[in-house]
Amino acid sequence: xxxxxxxxxxxxxxxxxxxxxxxxxxxxxxxxxxxxxxxxxxxxxxxxxxxxxxxxxxxxxxxxxxxxxxxxxxxxxxxxxxxxxxxxxxxxxxxxxxxxxxxxxxxxxxxxxxxxxxxxxxxxxxxxxxxxxxxxxxxxxxxxxxxxxxxxxxxxxxxxxxxxxxxxxxxxxxxxxxxxxxxxxxxxxxxxxxxxxxxxxxxxxxxxxxxxxxxxxxxxxxxxxxxxxxxxxxxxxxxxxxxxxxxxxxxxxxxxx
Numbered sequence: 001x002x003x004x005x006x007x008x009x010x011x012x013x014x015x016x017x018x019x020x021x022x023x024x025x026x027x028x029x030x031x032x033x034x035x036x037x038x039x040x041x042x043x044x045x046x047x048x049x050x051x052x053x054x055x056x057x058x059x060x061x062x063x064x065x066x067x068x069x070x071x072x073x074x075x076x077x078x079x080x081x082x083x084x085x086x087x088x089x090x091x092x093x094x095x096x097x098x099x100x101x102x103x104x105x106x107x108x109x110x111x112x113x114x115x116x117x118x119x120x121x122x123x124x125x126x127x128x129x130x131x132x133x134x135x136x137x138x139x140x141x142x143x144x145x146x147x148x149x150x151x152x153x154x155x156x157x158x159x160x161x162x163x164x165x166x167x168x169x170x171x172x173x174x175x176x177x178x179x180x181x182x183x184x185x186x187x188x189x190x191x192x193x194x195x196x197x198x199x200x201x202x203x204x205x206x207x208x209x210x211x212x213x214x215x216x217x218x219x220x221x222x223x224x225x226x227x228x229x230x231x232x233x234x235x236x237x238x239x240x241x242x243x244x245x246x247x248x249x250x251x252x253x254x255x256x257x
Contacts, residue, residue, distance in 0.1 A: 025049055025056075026051035028072060029051075029054075029055055029056040029071060029072050029168075030072075030168065031168045032236035034234075035049075035058070035235075036058070036067075036068060036170065036232055036234070038058075038067070038230070038232075039232055040229070040231065042062075043067060045061070046061030046100055047059065047060055047067065048061065048100070050095060050134075052128065053125075053127060054071060054072070054077060054118075054122070054123065054124065054128045055070060055118035055128075055131075056069070057070075057117075057118075057136050057137055059136045061096070061097065061100025062187075063173070063186070063187040063189075064100065064101060064102045064106070064186045064187065065102065065138070065139045065140075065173055065186060065189070066137060066139070066172060067172055067231065068117070068170050068171065068233070069117035069137050069170070069171050070118075070168070070169070071118050071170075072166065072167075072169075073122060073161045073166060073169050074166045075161060075162045075164075075165050075166065077123075080125065081121060081123055081124050084123065084124070084125070084126070086120055086129075087126070087129065087130075088133065090104060090133050090135065091133060091134060091135065092104060092135050093134045093136035095136075096136060102135040102138065102184075102185070103135070103185075104135070105184060106135075107140065107184070107186070110183035111183075112140035112143065112188065113141045113143045113146040114135065114138040115139050115141025115145075115146045115192070116133075116137060117137050117138070117171040117173075118132055118137055118169075118171060119132065120132050120133070121154060139192065140183050140186055140188045140189070140211075141189075141211060142212050145192075145209070145210075145212060149251065150192065150209070152251040153194055153207050153209075153251050155251075156249040156250075157196055157249075159249065160196065160198075164198050167196055167197065168196075168197040168204075169194065169195065169197075170194075170195040170233055170234075171192070171193065172193060173189030173192055174189055174190060174191040174192070174193060174208075174229045175187060175189055175190060176190045176229075188211065189211050190210065190211055191208060191209060192209055192211055193225055195225065196248060197222075197234060197246070201246060202244075203244045204222045204237075204244075205219055205221060205222065205247075206220045206221075206224075207219060207248065208220050208225060208228075219245075221242060221244075223239055223242040
């Protein structure tokens with residue numbers, strides 16, 4: 001009888017651990033603690049969740065980029081980030097298998113920037129800043145795009161977070177079309193998106209832009225973006241809630257931080 005009780009306890013613990021693993025290891029970075037859910041089967045292979053202090057990444061061993069990088073962006077963290085000078089520390093992510101991760105050599109002389117998904121300018125301390133420079137948080141990004149219009153988008157989101165008090169932000173690449181290129185072993189995204197959700201307003205929206213030298217971008221509802229990329233980005237919300245558009249700031253080209 002005692003052995004059966006112990007066995008039942010062990011089984012229950014195992015099921016609990018499995019359920020927690022399914023919920024993700026860093027729920028604080030996500031709306032209602034729920035990670036996005038991958039609907040496109042092609043994106044679901046060789047994924048690896050990485051948890052850092054103020055952001056979390058779902059990494060793809062197929063693309064060797066993040067599928068997304070998520071932050072709970074707070075006004076307090078941004079106030080700390082403003083006092084922090086930039087120290088570049090680009091590095092390969094040693095937590096990932098060598099045959100699934102990007103290396104510095106993949107980007108060298110590629111013509112593309114190492115584009116942050118969760119940006120350095122959001123990081124409140126040196127450890128978080130160092131973490132943000134992992135290649136697991138990077139995509140190959142057009143340099144003009146990265147340093148100008150995308151920097152403006154990042155700045156606009158920071159400004160909105162200060163006004164709102166906090167935001168949930170999910171940033172990632174989109175791989176649309178059949179004419180994608182690689183640099184080394186890393187797949188180059190066709191587009192980049194940044195989802196912004198305001199808990200105060202209970203509404204969200206997304207910036208969506210081609211990965212090229214351009215000042216043109218779209219503002220999409222979360223529902224529109226999800227149907228494009230094949231990921232349920234905010235699974236705790238209904239389709240109707242995802243169609244309610246948060247008013248995002250318009251953007252002018254800025255300077256990257």
